[in-house]
Amino acid sequence: MPFLEQASSVSQSVDSVFLFIFAVSVAFLLAITFAIVYFVIRYSRSRNPEPVDIEGNFWLELVWTVVPLGLFLVMFTFGWTNYRQLKDPPRDSMVVEVTGKQWAWSFKYPSGRQTSELYVALGRPVRLELKSSDVIHGFFIPAFRLKLDVVPGATGSLWFTPLLLGSFDIQCSVICGVNHSYMLSKVHVMPEADFKTWYFSRDDAMRHKDPVPAASPSASPGPRPTVAPDEPPALAMLKRHDCLECHSVDGKTGVGPTFKGLFGSVQEFVVGEATTKTLVDETVLIQGITDPGVRLMKGYPPVMPKRELSRQELVAIVTYLESLGTVPKR
Amino acid sequence: MSQHEPAGADARSYLDRQGAGGLWSWIGSVDHKRIGVLYLTLMVTMFWVAVTIGILMRIEQWTAGPTIMQPATYNGLFTVHGVIMIFMFVVPGLPAVFGNFFLPILIGAGDVSFPRVNLASWWFFVTGALLAVLSLFTGSGAPDTGWTFYAPYSLRTGTNVSLAVFAAFVLGMSSILTGINFITTVHRLRAPGMTWHRMPLFVWALYATGWIQVIATPIIGITLLLVIAERFFGIGVFDPAKGGDPLLYQHLFWIYSHPAVYVMIVPAMGAITEIIPTFARRTIFGYKAIAYSSLAIAAFGSIVWAHHMFTSGMGEAANLVFSLFTFIVAVPSAIKVFNWTATLYRGSIELAPPMLYALTFIFLFSLGGLTGVMQGALALNVHLHDTYFIVGHFHYVMFGGTGFAFFAALLYWFPKMFGRMYCRATAVVAWVPLFVGFNLFYFSMLVLGLMGMPRRYFDHLPQFHTGHSVATVGAFVLVLGLAIFFGNLVKALFRGERAPADPWGGRTLEWTLSSPPPVENFAAIPTITGGPYAYNPGRKA
Incomplete structure (x- = not known):
């Protein structure tokens, strides 16, 4: 592919199909254009x-029916055989569970470790088990030529062996809501030894930190917030549930209203067709998180996904929101 | 081919004032020609609405991050752009405008079989269009799901999906009624001597299209109603949280929407097949191959729908079968391309504006078809699916193909429809920015897709920036071409020279009528004695 590395075991077999069909296509297009x-x-x-009327020529027409048919069947076969290879993971693959939700990816390793970016060892086969917790997403790593829709209620499976060191983009390929284009992540391919050090490290600081610190500044152009080490637990929860993708805690307007000063303020809400003014209290906040379809804050798009949080988490978050300063008006 | 004398200039044309005149004599008219013009007016309007939306999206992509709008707006725009372009321009495009206007004339009939149903289908179309526009500005915002309305996102989003989906349902009704009308007309109203193999190939194409419309459209109708029922009553057919199956939605959606792709392209191929013999001054090469390949496309096109779902995880057996059928359905399209090219051989070719646009169609359609073949190959589809490659591909087919065929047909039949001739030089001048801008724009999309740029992205990563910039420049050049093209025609409507009955030297029946055609088409129904493209009777190779 142009401008794209062959970074996995899959890349080569996809590219060879591309080159074959591309060559045939260019030849066909040039021939037709030249003839015209x-x-x-x-x-x-x-x-x-x-002019001369020529109504047809049986043999010529037979040739240009059979020859393209033959070529197409070759393309089909080539595409199918190379596709089959992508579906048979080696037995010694490391299995990583991938979960897509609006609008972030998370990766869970056999050890139970969870990350928001994928870390793999060079040359070691990896099998991904893909699940969605809300709508359909698409897991796409262009440099690996890998893609699979992540359908709620089903588990998809992909495998690859990373062949190049470095960091590569992961993108969501199926429209999943307002921040679809920010549902990005990275896959980091490390030397086997480095990967083992990271993977088996018991050091807590190491466990929670990404081993490749901020791979590149362009890694996440989306509104992905950074959190200080001494953050309150509720802030970590907000971050974990991706609330801060759309809401801020410092008064900035995002896709959704800021949390700063929200608690205790009176806001205009759209309920069905009507607009009402309501005091934002604990009940309103909790319902806003667990069943956001009921009332929509005026002036914001109806894009808030449902979040399933435990009672303790809800209480902790509401308490935290109460502690955030005073009201910015919108 | 006909015993019919050109209608006298004194016969009243369909454009002349009728009865009390006024707006009602148009929007209440059951004359197939007036209905064709009604469709043309509304569709060109909707086309420009969608072009404007397209340009806004291109401006947004000029820089990374927000340029002129927020993500929610952008997601609404690409959805509405798709809905308008597909349901209100490309699907009804050639059948509703040129099919309505010329199908009865080409087979020597006075009108379609059911003129009042024909008017009703236009009113369905207007209603659907109004509902679609209404869905943008009412409720809680434009639908943001993409024109495919994939469940379960389309069931959960708070945006105005129900109304937009209902609009598509109403537009489907219009399409079904038109299909029924055309099939019946071809069966029942052919003039004496107009045997099946003497029909112009545009009629064959419309006939094949009619069957697709009648058979496939009800499926999307039911599916869209299910989406509405699920949104209002939570019946749980598609929502996995309620035990439904989201892939079922995709199957049902594409069982219609893939054949719909052929509703879009087959009439376009039919129009091209009329234009090329006229300007090559010779008969079409392989009449039967072209006629039956239209039917073959309609038949095979009905069993390839799941090639839109190769990465959905629907299963390997399904992937195998649908990939195989996809390659087979490419054959009849290839046959048509060869036949058109062979029709140029030993002709006497005049590169008039309609011919220039028709030959451009062959090039752009071939490029679109070949990029489609790439996606039929399973291994490659994994990489290309849901990227800009697919966006570039279907714009080559739908815009480079159907769009340019629409332009070619408009240039070809405009003097007949309105009795005025446009400026030919300006039509050629418009071709330059259209062709250059088109390729700059959509070829960039193909390259971006190969690099891994996903579709329906508000924002883009830095490596895609150059490609997006080139595409945006191309889009502006393309719109410049569109403005010149349509400006030329609008000017001709009011100030164009009077067009003669047969400006191009055509041999099909419409050229035997005065321009614009008389109200009743034929003073007496003609008797047909030969094939449609008899340019050089008695002189054969």
């Missing part, structure tokens, strides 16, 4: 005032 241009010039009205 040549005929238009050679048989122009001034050069050839006397």
Whole structure:
């Protein structure tokens, strides 16, 4: 592929199918274009005032039916055989559970470790088990030529062996809501030894930190917030549930209203067709999180996904929101 | 081919004032020609609405991050752009405008079989269009699901999906009624001597299209109603949280929407097949191959729908079968391309504006078809699916194919429809920015897709920036071409020279009528004695 590394075991077999069909296509397109241009010039009205009716030619038509059919069948076979290879993971693959939710990816390793970016060892086969907790997402790593829709209620499976060191983009490929284009992550391919150090490390600081610190500044252009080490537990919860993708705690307007000063304020809500003014208290906040369809804050798009949080989490978050300063008006 | 004398200039044209005149003599008219013009007016309007939305999206992609809008707006725009372009321009495009206007004339009939149903289908179309526009500005915002309305997102989003989906349902009704009308007309109203193999190939194409419309459209109708029922009553057919199956939605959606792709392209191929013999001054090469390949496309096109779902995890057996059928359905399209090219051989070619646009169609459609073949290959589909490659591909087919065929047909039949001739030089001048801008725009999309740029993205990563910039420049050049093209035609409507009955030297029946055609088409129904493209009777190779 142009401008794209062959970073996994899959890349090569996809690219070879591409090159074959591309070559045939270019030849076909050039031949047709050349024939049209040549005929238009050679048989122009001034050069050839006397046209000839030719109603058809059985053998010629048979040839241009059978030859494309044959070529197409070769393309089909090539595409199928190379596709089959992508579906048979080696037995010694490391299994990583991938969960997509609006609008972030999370990765869970056999050890129970959970990350928001994927870490793998060079040359070691990896099998991904893909699940969605809300709508359909698409797991797509262009440099690996890997893609699979992540359908709620089903588990998909992909495998690859990373062949190049470095960090590569993961993107969501199926429209999943307002922040679809920010549902990004990275896969980091590390030397086997480095991977083992990271994976088996018992050091707590190491466990919670990404081993490749901020791979590149362009890694996440989306509104992914950074959190200080001494953050309150409720803030960590907000971060974990991706609330801060859309809401801020410092008064900035995002996709959704800021949390700063929200608690205890009176806001306009759209309920069905009507608009009402309501005091934002604990009940309103909790319902806003667990069943956001009921009332929509005026001026914001109806895109808030349902979040299933435990009672303790809800209480902790509401208490935290109460502690955030005073009201910015919108 | 006909015993019929050109209708005298004194016969009243369909454009002349009728009865009390006024708006009602148009929107209440059951004349197939007036209905064709009604469709043309509304569709070109909706086309420009969608072009404007497209340009807003291109401006948004000029920089990374928000340029002129927020993500929620952008997601609404690409959804509405798709809904308008597909349901209100490309699907009804050639059948509703040129089919309505020319199908009865081409087979020597006075009108379609059910003129009042024909008017009703236009009113369904207007209603659907109004509902779709209404869905943008009412409720809680434009639908943001993409034109495919995939469940379960389409069931959960708070945006105005129900109304937009209902609009598509109403537009489907319009499409079904038109299909029934055309099939019946072809069966029942052919003039004496107009045997099946003497029908112009545009009629064959409309006939094949009619069957697809009648058979496939009800499926999308039911599916869209299920989406509405699920949104209002939570019946749980598609929502996995209620035991439903989201892949079932995708199957039902594509069982219609893939054949719909052929509703979009087959009439376009039919129009091209009329234009090329006229300007090559010779008969079409392989009449029967072209006629039956239309039917073959309609038949095979009905069993390839799940090639839109190769990465959905629907299963390997399904992937195998649908990939195989996808390659087979490419064959009849290839046959048509070869036949058109062979029709140029030993012709006497005039590169008039309609011919220029028709030959451009062959190039752009071939490029679109070949990029489609790439996606039929399973291994490659995994990488290309849901990227800009697919967006580039279907714009080559739908815009480069159907769009350019629409332009070619408009240039070809405009003098007949309105009795005026546009400026030919300006039509050629418009071609330059159209062709250059088109390729700059959509070829960039193909490259972006190969690089891994996903579709329906508000924002893009830095490596895609150059490609997006080139595409945006191309889009502006393309719109410049569109403005010149339509400006030329609008000017011709009011100030164009009077067009003769047969400006191009065509041989099909419409050229035997005066321009614009008389109200009743034929003073007496003609008797047909030969094939449609008899340019050089008695002189054969």
